[in-house]
Structures are given as C-alpha cells and as structure tokens.
Amino acid sequence: MSTQDIVQKLWNLCNVLRDDGITYHQYVTELTYILFLKMADETGADKDIPEAYRWGSLTSRSGIDLKKHYYTLLSKLGEESVGRVAQIYANASSSIEEPKNLEKIITEIDKLDWYEAKEEGLGDLYEGLLEKNANEKKSGAGQYFTPRVLIDVMTELIKPQLGDQCFDPACGTFGFMIAANRYVNAHNDMYALSDRQADFQQNKAFNGVELVHETHRLALMNAYLHNMNANITLGDSLAQSAKGLKDFDVILTNPPFGTKKGGERATRDDISFQTSNKQLNFLQVIYRSLKADGKARCAVVLPDNVLFAAGDGASVRRELMNFCNLHTILRLPTGIFYAQGVKTNVLFFTRGMTERDNTTEVVFYDMRTNMDSFGKTRQLRKSDFDEFAAGYEDPSKRTGERWSKFTREEIAKNPDDSLDLGLIRDDSIVDYDDLPDPVESGEEAIANLEEAVDLLKSVVRELRALTEEK
Secondary structure, three states: OOHHHHHHHHHHHHHHHHHHOOOHHHHHHHHHHHHHHHHHHHHOOOOOOOHHHOHHHHHOOOHHHHHHHHHHHHHHHHHHOOHHHHHHOOOOOOOOOOHHHHHHHHHHHHHOOOHHHHHHOHHHHHHHHHHHHHHOHHHOHHHHOOOHHHHHHHHHHHOOOOOOOEEEOOOOOOHHHHHHHHHHHHOOOHHHOOHHHHHHHHHOOEEEEEOOHHHHHHHHHHHHHOOOOOEEEEOOOOOHHHOOOOOEOEEEEOOOOOOOHHHOOOOOOOOOOOOOOHHHHHHHHHHHHEOOOOOOEEEEEEEOHHHHOOOHHHHHHHHHHHHEEEEEEEEOOOOOOOOOOOOEEEEEEEEOOOOOOOOOEEEEEEOOOOOOOOOOOOOOOHHHHHHHHHHHHOHHHOOOOOEEEEEHHHHHOOHHHOOOOOOOOOOOOOOHHHOOOHHHHHHHHHHHHHHHHHHHHHHHHHHHHHHHHO
16 A cells, blocks of 8 residues: 555545544544554654553553543553654543544555555655645644745755755744755765764754644654654744854754744844844854854745835845845745735745855845745646756846846845835736837727627617517
8 A cells, every 4th residue: 555545544534533523623633643653654663662651552442442442542542652652652642532532543544555655655645645735725734834836946946965954943844954964865875884973963953943832743754764863842933042053054944934923023032133034033043053154055945025114125135135145036926925915035045154145146046936835736847947947057048037146235225125026017917018009008998889889770770660560
C-alpha cells in the first residue's frame, strides 16, 4: 500500500470521530499520539517507550478497558518518559469520548500494510496528513503550513550546505527544515561524513521555534519521523528569551500573518524598531540572526504591507538594505495560502560583513499579475516556478516581461523607500488611454438608438396594417 493510499485511509477515519464533535486539527493531534506508537513499533524504535504503553498494549484491549488504558498512556508518557517521547506527549489529552470510535481507529491503523510506506519514508506519510489538514479550510491549519511546492523551491534556491546551521523562527510543523535536511542529504554522501560532521547534521544543523503548543507537538513528530534530532523550541522568537538564537548560516521561514497578539510589541531589545506589526518584527529578528560573514542567506515569505508600510516599515526596509544584500523579490500569486486575499512575496537576501550599503540593486519577478487563479481546482505546481528559478540562477535568462530591476538609488526616490515594485500591467484593467473617444462613442450610441427606433416604428406600422385588414 502506497504512502498516498495510507494517507487517504487515515484521513477518511476522521469521519469516525465526527459524532464526538472532534475537529480536523484535533484529529491530526490525536493521530499523532497513536501513530507515534505504531510507527515506533514498525521501525523497532520503541526502546524509549515503557513496555506497558507500547503499541501492543492498545491492540490487546477493547471497549472501556481500551479507553481507560489510552487515557492513562497519554498521561504516563508525558510525565514519566524522557527526551523526544516526553516532549511529544507533554500535557497530552484525548478528545475521543466513545470507546468504539477509539477501537475502530486503532484496529484500522493496525490492519494497514505499512511495508511500502516504510520504504518511502514514514515522514512523508505524516507530512501528507499535515498537508491534508492544511488544505481543509475548516481545520484552520493553513496558518502553520506552507505549500510543499513553495518550500521546495525556496530551499533549492537558497541551497543549504553540509555544515550550515539552519533556522526557522516560526517553524510551524517544521516543513522548511525538513526540506533543508532533504536537500543536504540529496547533495552529499552522508555515509562519508566524519563522526563530528554526522553529529552536527543530526543534532545541531536544523533549528526552529514554534509558539503554539499543539503545533510544536506536530513539529516534533514530523522531525522524529524524518530521523532528525532537531532543536525545536516551544517559545516566541520575538521574546527576549530567544535573543541568543543567532549566527545562523541559513534561514528559511514563513512568519505568521497579522498583528502580534493583543497588539503588544516584541520584547527583544536587540531590534531597532519596536512595532506592533508582527512581520516587521520578524524581519528584523531574521536579518539580525544571520551570521555577518557575507554568505549567510535567507528566503522569507512576507505580505505586501512589509514592502510599503510607512514609519517603522520604512526604517526596517532601510536597515534591511543596509545590513543585507536584498537581491531578489518574488511577487507571489494570490490564493496559495489559507487567507485567500493575502498578497505575499518571497524576499531573498544575504547578510553582509558590514552594516552599510549592502544592497545595490533589487531584481523583481512578477508571478502574480495575469496568472492563473490558484486554489483547490488549480494546484500550485513546481513547474509554475521554472521561469523564475532559471532567471534566479542565471541572470542571462531574465528575458521575459515579468523580470525588472531597480537600483538602490531608484528605490530611494520612492516615498518611504517603498519596495512595492515590479508588477507588470494587469490585462484585466482597462487604461484610460485605451478607451475610445467619448464624443465618438456618444455619437455612435445615438446612431444605434436611432436605428433601433426606426426599426421599431416599421414593426409597429406593419402590425397596424395587418390589424386594419382584418
């Protein structure tokens, strides 16, 4: 049975829990608890799980006895286990009230043929479930899930290398770091690493911070199933406690949209401009967290307001262009995130060795204007980025109208150093110059009306003549 088949079967089991009033997000969390035990059993990695609470302890019970044991299991694994197991089950509780529903889920999971899924990678299976959840509008999960296609494109263009310390300050389910790990593994002989190199890649190379407890749990599970002993902190990257997270070689991220909860400002004292705009705060944290070696690089998804916001927005943009070489901005299409109306961009930049004048010109690519409308009926494909990726890698291929370039001096002439640039003409909008002469249009309309009146008069005359003959 393929990974895709298992993902669909697991997702369909959500219907079993509808009567319990369980949401899609609760279902994925519940599956995390159960799947962890099953996958640990399948891979022989259950040594860190007390024997009394392993997968077999669930399959050997039924009814009320199963429910009681499952509730006890969640509590005990969170309180008495250590390491990653303790983190995944920390403060775990079940939303399943009906014993027969719990039994049904465990029975169905146990019946599945896991051989092919194990060969393909259980991590991919779990990511498939997370993606299903994110695409389900009712779940509200899109806020922490970036489309896999976009993650892969950003990662491939940033090119994380062996020995790079990578970071996502708003890591969600850890998708960017998993992609970075996958890229490094695909471009290096991992079996040829020294013990020191292998230890670094396994335990230090990939790092993340996630604010939401349940999402943090999903991130831990995702990393575990991809055989990554990553450092995933439960916390707030905008808080003073995260100040020590810096000197990274690579940052890949999609910070949350909207204002900071309650409108409070970031508490970190190492950023220059305190604002209630969450994205501006994240942007400052990001470029200050990069190693100032002229090589550390970032790709970050940000909404349009970051490009043109006045006041602190202008100050942050100026500091960004001083600290870093902001070399490329990709204007993303609408409809690819959970909030359909949000217009977003990917900013690509490299931290300079100094803090002055690192940006000399910014290249823009418009992937938004005159593009297909993306959504459930038209999924975003990797091939949609082909023209951009080719031009990003090779400037000689920036030949289409979607490419444009502005010098730092040209940008400085815009109000507030606005970066709201690079969009081509929208064919759906009619320019005034393209409209016909209003006098000519009026005269043409009068002529058409007069012709219509004459036609109606002739019809009336014919009808009157027929009436008189009778």
